[in-house]
Amino acid sequence: MGGNSGSRWLRWDPHFHAPGTALNDQFGAAESDFDAYIKKIETSAPTIRAVGITDYYLLDTYERVRKAKKEDSRLAKVDLIFPNVELRLDFGLPKGGWINAHLLVCPDDPNHLKETRNFLAQLTFRADGTLYNCNEEGLIRLGQSVDSKLEGKAAIAMGATQFKVSFQQLQDVYRDLHWASKDRNILIAVAGSKTDGTSGLQGEAEGKIRQEVERFAHIIFASSPAQRDFWLGKKSLGPEVIRQRYGDLKPCIHGSDAHETDKVGEPDEDRLCWIKGEATFDALRQAVIDPGGRAYVGTTPPMQAPPSRVITRFELLNAPWATTPIIDLNPGLVTIIGARGSGKTALADAIAAGCDAAAEHLTEASFIYRAKPLLEGAEVRLTWGSGDEVDRKLLDYEYDPDFGGRYPSARYLSQKFVEKLCSADGMTDELMQEIERVIFDAQPATDGCLSFDELRDLRVSRFRAARDRDAAAVINLSDAIGLEREKKGQIVFLKAKIEQKEKLVKGFEDDRKKLVTSKDTQTRADALTVIINAIEKVNRNINYFVSTKEALLRLQDEVEGFHAFTAPENLRQAKANYTAARLEDADWEDFLQRYAGDVDTALKAKIATAQKNADDWRGKPPAALSDKTKSYLRDGADPNKATLASLEAERDRLQSLINIDEDARRKLVNLSQRIATENSELEAARAALTEAEGWHERSKEHDKNRRLAYIRVFQSVIAEEKVLNQLYKPLMERLQEGKGTLEKLSFTAARKADVGAWAAEGEKLFDLRRAGDFKGKGKIETWAATNMRAAWETGDAAAIEDALRHFADEWQNELVEVANVKKEDVVAYRGWLRRFAKWLYSSDHISLQYGVEYEGTDITKLSPGTRGIVLLLLYLALDTADDRPLIIDQPEENLDPKSIYDELVHLFTSSKAKRQIIMVTHNANLVVNTDADQIIVARAGTHTPGQLPPISYQSGGLDQEAMRQQVCNILEGGDDAFKQRARRLRVALER
Numbered sequence: 001m002g003g004n005s006g007s008r009w010l011r012w013d014p015h016f017h018a019p020g021t022a023l024n025d026q027f028g029a030a031e032s033d034f035d036a037y038i039k040k041i042e043t044s045a046p047t048i049r050a051v052g053i054t055d056y057y058l059l060d061t062y063e064r065v066r067k068a069k070k071e072d073s074r075l076a077k078v079d080l081i082f083p084n085v086e087l088r089l090d091f092g093l094p095k096g097g098w099i100n101a102h103l104l105v106c107p108d109d110p111n112h113l114k115e116t117r118n119f120l121a122q123l124t125f126r127a128d129g130t131l132y133n134c135n136e137e138g139l140i141r142l143g144q145s146v147d148s149k150l151e152g153k154a155a156i157a158m159g160a161t162q163f164k165v166s167f168q169q170l171q172d173v174y175r176d177l178h179w180a181s182k183d184r185n186i187l188i189a190v191a192g193s194k195t196d197g198t199s200g201l202q203g204e205a206e207g208k209i210r211q212e213v214e215r216f217a218h219i220i221f222a223s224s225p226a227q228r229d230f231w232l233g234k235k236s237l238g239p240e241v242i243r244q245r246y247g248d249l250k251p252c253i254h255g256s257d258a259h260e261t262d263k264v265g266e267p268d269e270d271r272l273c274w275i276k277g278e279a280t281f282d283a284l285r286q287a288v289i290d291p292g293g294r295a296y297v298g299t300t301p302p303m304q305a306p307p308s309r310v311i312t313r314f315e316l317l318n319a320p321w322a323t324t325p326i327i328d329l330n331p332g333l334v335t336i337i338g339a340r341g342s343g344k345t346a347l348a349d350a351i352a353a354g355c356d357a358a359a360e361h362l363t364e365a366s367f368i369y370r371a372k373p374l375l376e377g378a379e380v381r382l383t384w385g386s387g388d389e390v391d392r393k394l395l396d397y398e399y400d401p402d403f404g405g406r407y408p409s410a411r412y413l414s415q416k417f418v419e420k421l422c423s424a425d426g427m428t429d430e431l432m433q434e435i436e437r438v439i440f441d442a443q444p445a446t447d448g449c450l451s452f453d454e455l456r457d458l459r460v461s462r463f464r465a466a467r468d469r470d471a472a473a474v475i476n477l478s479d480a481i482g483l484e485r486e487k488k489g490q491i492v493f494l495k496a497k498i499e500q501k502e503k504l505v506k507g508f509e510d511d512r513k514k515l516v517t518s519k520d521t522q523t524r525a526d527a528l529t530v531i532i533n534a535i536e537k538v539n540r541n542i543n544y545f546v547s548t549k550e551a552l553l554r555l556q557d558e559v560e561g562f563h564a565f566t567a568p569e570n571l572r573q574a575k576a577n578y579t580a581a582r583l584e585d586a587d588w589e590d591f592l593q594r595y596a597g598d599v600d601t602a603l604k605a606k607i608a609t610a611q612k613n614a615d616d617w618r619g620k621p622p623a624a625l626s627d628k629t630k631s632y633l634r635d636g637a638d639p640n641k642a643t644l645a646s647l648e649a650e651r652d653r654l655q656s657l658i659n660i661d662e663d664a665r666r667k668l669v670n671l672s673q674r675i676a677t678e679n680s681e682l683e684a685a686r687a688a689l690t691e692a693e694g695w696h697e698r699s700k701e702h703d704k705n706r707r708l709a710y711i712r713v714f715q716s717v718i719a720e721e722k723v724l725n726q727l728y729k730p731l732m733e734r735l736q737e738g739k740g741t742l743e744k745l746s747f748t749a750a751r752k753a754d755v756g757a758w759a760a761e762g763e764k765l766f767d768l769r770r771a772g773d774f775k776g777k778g779k780i781e782t783w784a785a786t787n788m789r790a791a792w793e794t795g796d797a798a799a800i801e802d803a804l805r806h807f808a809d810e811w812q813n814e815l816v817e818v819a820n821v822k823k824e825d826v827v828a829y830r831g832w833l834r835r836f837a838k839w840l841y842s843s844d845h846i847s848l849q850y851g852v853e854y855e856g857t858d859i860t861k862l863s864p865g866t867r868g869i870v871l872l873l874l875y876l877a878l879d880t881a882d883d884r885p886l887i888i889d890q891p892e893e894n895l896d897p898k899s900i901y902d903e904l905v906h907l908f909t910s911s912k913a914k915r916q917i918i919m920v921t922h923n924a925n926l927v928v929n930t931d932a933d934q935i936i937v938a939r940a941g942t943h944t945p946g947q948l949p950p951i952s953y954q955s956g957g958l959d960q961e962a963m964r965q966q967v968c969n970i971l972e973g974g975d976d977a978f979k980q981r982a983r984r985l986r987v988a989l990e991r
Helices: 031-042 060-070 112-121 136-146 152-162 167-176 178-184 203-216 225-231 239-246 281-289 344-354 415-421 429-441 452-515 519-577 585-589 599-618 644-657 662-693 695-737 740-744 755-763 779-787 789-794 797-817 826-840 864-878 897-911 925-929 961-970 975-985
Strands: 009-017 048-056 080-092 098-105 124-127 130-133 186-191 219-221 272-276 295-298 311-317 326-328 333-338 379-384 389-393 411-413 745-753 846-854 886-889 917-920 934-940 951-956
Touching: 009 080, 009 281, 031 060, 048 060, 060 080, 080 112, 080 167, 080 203, 098 112, 098 219, 112 178, 124 136, 130 136, 136 152, 167 178, 167 186, 167 203, 178 186, 178 281, 186 203, 186 281, 203 239, 219 281, 225 295, 272 281, 311 344, 326 951, 333 344, 333 925, 333 961, 344 379, 344 389, 344 886, 344 917, 344 934, 411 864, 429 452, 429 695, 429 846, 429 864, 452 519, 452 662, 452 695, 452 826, 519 585, 519 599, 519 644, 519 662, 599 644, 662 695, 695 740, 695 745, 695 797, 695 846, 695 864, 740 745, 740 864, 745 789, 755 779, 755 826, 779 789, 779 797, 789 797, 797 826, 846 864, 864 886, 864 897, 897 917, 897 925, 934 961, 951 961
Parallel strands: 009 048, 048 080, 186 219, 333 917, 333 934, 411 886, 886 917
Antiparallel strands: 009 272, 080 098, 098 186, 124 130, 272 295, 311 326, 311 379, 379 389, 745 846, 934 951
16 A cells, blocks of 8 residues: 555544533533444544543543553544543632643553653642642532532532642743653643633733743644734734734644533534644644644645645555555655655655656756666556546656647656756746746736737736837937928028029020021010920920829739728637627627728729829820911910920921021020020029928928837837836736745836947947047946936836927937038938938937846845755745646755755745645755645665666655654764754754
8 A cells, every 4th residue: 555645634522521520521421422422433433533531630531441442443534542631720700710731641652641640749739738639639629618418520629720830830830840742642622712811901010920821832822814814924913913912823722521421422503623743642733833834723624735735645566676666645745755865856856757747857967867767667646636547657758759649737846947947057947937927827817818928918918019110200300300400401402403403494595585687586486485395394294294103003902902802801810819808790790990982993093093194295286277377376375384296396396487497496405405404404403402491390390200209119118117017917916925935035027228239329329539528439338327317217108208309409400410420421411311310310229128136135146056946946835826736856956955954845845735735855854844634755775787776765744753853863964953843843952
C-alpha cells in the first residue's frame, strides 16, 4: 500500500463526560447505559478519531472508557483516548460560576495515570483550617465537611462543587513537576466563554487576571470564529501583540461537553473540532505550535485544493528499482527530502511526467534524461481525488514531445527551469510571460481574449491607432511647414521672375510690332494674340476636367474595391473579434459598412459630367468658311469661352490673312505664341508670389496644428498608460490586501523617455562646433534630461505642451542656423528641415514600460535568487486561477537562509491551503517552519553499474516523532539552525 500520507484533518471531540462523571451525571448507571454511550461514540458521523474523556478532578471514567477499547475491543475507529481533567479555578465570575481549566493528558506513557494522579494530589484546597488534596479521598472528605451524611459518589460530587484550584498553585505545580511539563505531557486549556471561561472576567482588575490565565494556557476551549481569529492574531491585535501579551498564538478547540448519551459527539451548532495530523497526542502538541494550520472548529475541516486537482496516489509500474512503488500523497504541502543522489528529483520528475508537465523542463541534469536507457517500459499511474486514474510512460516525451496536445495537469518548476527564468543575464521573455499570465488571470473580465497580449492590444488599440495617426500628422505638417519656408525663400526669386517676364513680354511685343508694316496687319496680329492666349486658357480648362475625370475614375475603383473586398473583410474581422457578442448572422448584416448615399450613381454622373465638360471645351471642328475675311467666332463673343476647335480654326484663319512674307509670318506666329506662353507663366508667377507672401500665417497655423497633433500623441500615450494601470489594478488590490512578502511586490506601468537616444538622433543634424549653448557632444541630452524628461515621463498634456513650447521658442531658430547642410542646396536643406522637424516633434523615444518591482527595485535589476522569490510569489500567492498541483525542485537554491525564512516560508504556509504543493528541498525551514503536511524521505541503496540503485520512499508527518527525528538527521544546518527548530521539533538536539 501507499503508506502514511502525512498530516490530515481528523475529527476530535476533546471534551465530553462519561457515565459516572463526578457532576451532572445524566448518563444512567446501568451497564446498558454505558454500552449505549460507547455505541454513540462508535456511530458518530463524521467519525470521531480522538476523544478527551472529561471528569472533574478524577480519572476513573477515563479508565473505564480506555478499558472498553483495550480489553473489550470497542471503539475500533477511535485511535486516541486521553484524559481531560476539568478543574475550577479560584476566580469567581461576576455573574456567578467559576473559570474552568482543563488538564489534557498525554496517554502515551504507561505510567500516565500514576503521574497525573500525583500531579493532582499536589493541588490543595483549604477550608475551615483543613487542607484537602485533589484526589478521591480529598473530595470525599471535603464533601462530607459540608454534609456529613454524604457517602461515595454523592460526597465526591459535593466535594467537586466546593474544590477550587489556586491558579498560582496550578502554575507552580505544573512548572515543578518535571513529568507534567516535559514534552508537554499535560497541556493546559481554559474555557473562553462568558459563563465558565475567561471572557466572563470584566473590569480592570479582572482583565489582568484574565491575561495571566490565558497566558498560562496552551489551548482555548472556544468555538466561535471570532475567538479563533482573535487568538490567531487576525482581529484587533496582530500576531506579534498576541505573542507578546499572551506568550503565543493559541489553538481554539471545542467539544460536545456531553453529560448525557444523546449529546455525545453533538456539539451545539454542529461546531466540530478538527485537528490536522494523526490521531495522536503529538498532533495536539503540534496544533499548539501551529494553531492556525492544525486546529479548526467548523462543520467540515478547512477546504484545501479541489479534490479533482489533487493527486492522491502515485504508483511506479514496471520499475523494479522502486522498492516502494506506491505512495499516497497529502492534498497540502508535500516535501521530499533525502541525501544527495537519494532519488528526490526522480520522484518529482516522475510525478511531473504523470501530469504531462515534465517535457519542457527536461535537461541533462534531469533524472528521466540521465536514466533514459534504464527506464524503457516504466510507467507512472496517478490517482486523482476525483477517482480518475491516469497512466503515462516515463519516456512519453521521447515518443510524443507534445504529449498529444494534452494540457499539463500540474505546474512543474524544475530547478533548471527556475534558473532559466531567473538567470543573471537579465529579464527573460519566459519570466515576463509568466508575469503577464498571472496579470491576465487576475482580470475580472477578459472580453473574450485568451492572453494578456490579446487583452492589452484590445484595450489599447484605439489609442495606438490614434498615436500613429497623429504622429503621421506631425510629419505631414512638418513637411507643410518646410514647404512654406521654401515659399518664403522664393519671394525674392518670384519678384525677380515677374519683373523679368514682364520685360520679356514687353520685348516680344515690341519685336512683333516691328514685323507688322500695315495697320490691317497690326489688327490681325493683335487678334491672333488674343486667340492664342484664349487657346492657352481653354487648354487649361480641358486639362482641369480631364484630371477631374481621372481622379473620379480612381475613386470609383476604390469604391468598387471597398464593396467587393474591404467591407466584407472588415465585417469578417469584426465577427472574429467579437464572437462573445453572440450576434446572429442577420444582426451582423447591419454591420456591413456601406456609404451613406448612392455613391456609385453619383460617381458615374460626375465622371460623365467631367467628360462632357472636357468634350464641350474641345468642341467639334467648324465647317470651313468660304469667306476667309469672316471669323469663326460670333461678333462680340468672348474667345476665352469658345471651344478649342473653334479657336484653333480661328488661329489658322488669322495666320493665313496676315499679309507679310512667309518668314515674317512664321516669326510673328512664334512671337505671338511666346507672348501667350510668357503671359501664362507670368500669371502663374504672380499667383505663386501671392501664395508665397502668405507663408507666415499659414506656417503659424501649421505649427499650431502640429503642436496640437504632438499633444494628441501624448494624450494617446497617457490614455494607454491608464489602460495598462487598469489591467494591473485587480492585482494591485490583492497585493494591498496581502501581508508580508506580498507588500514588497508592486506592478507598474509608466512612460519612459530614452533621452539619450533622442539627443543622439538630434546631434546628427547639427554642426556641434557652432551650436551655441548646445555646442559639443552630450549638451542636448543634458538639457533635455533637465528640462524635458519630467514632462515626457510624468507630465500631463499641458505640461508636455509647455515643455515643447519652451524648447522650440528658445532654441529652434538657433538650431536651424547650425544645420549641417547648406541652405543653398535646396533639395538637401528641404530634407534636413524634414528630419529636423521629425526629430523635434518625435515621440519614438517615448515608450510604455510595464513591469514588476520588489521592494521598490525593478525586477530586471534583482539578483537571480531574489527573482526566484518573485517567481514563487507569482505562483504561490497571486496565481489564484491556477489550482493545479505545483511541483517545485529545490526552490531554496541561490537563497540565503534568512531570505528563505523571511520570504518563502510565509508563501508556502498560505498557499498550501489552496493547492497541492510537492516540493523537493534540502532546507529545514521549508519543511519545519512551513509545517509541511507530508514528508517523504528518499533513500537510494547500493549502486550496481549499468542499473539503477534500489530507491525507497518513507512517508509521514511532523506530528510523528520518528519523522521529526529524520528531519533533524537529514536536513542539517548547524547548531544554530537546530536550535531555531528545536521548539517546533521537540527533540533532543545535542551535537
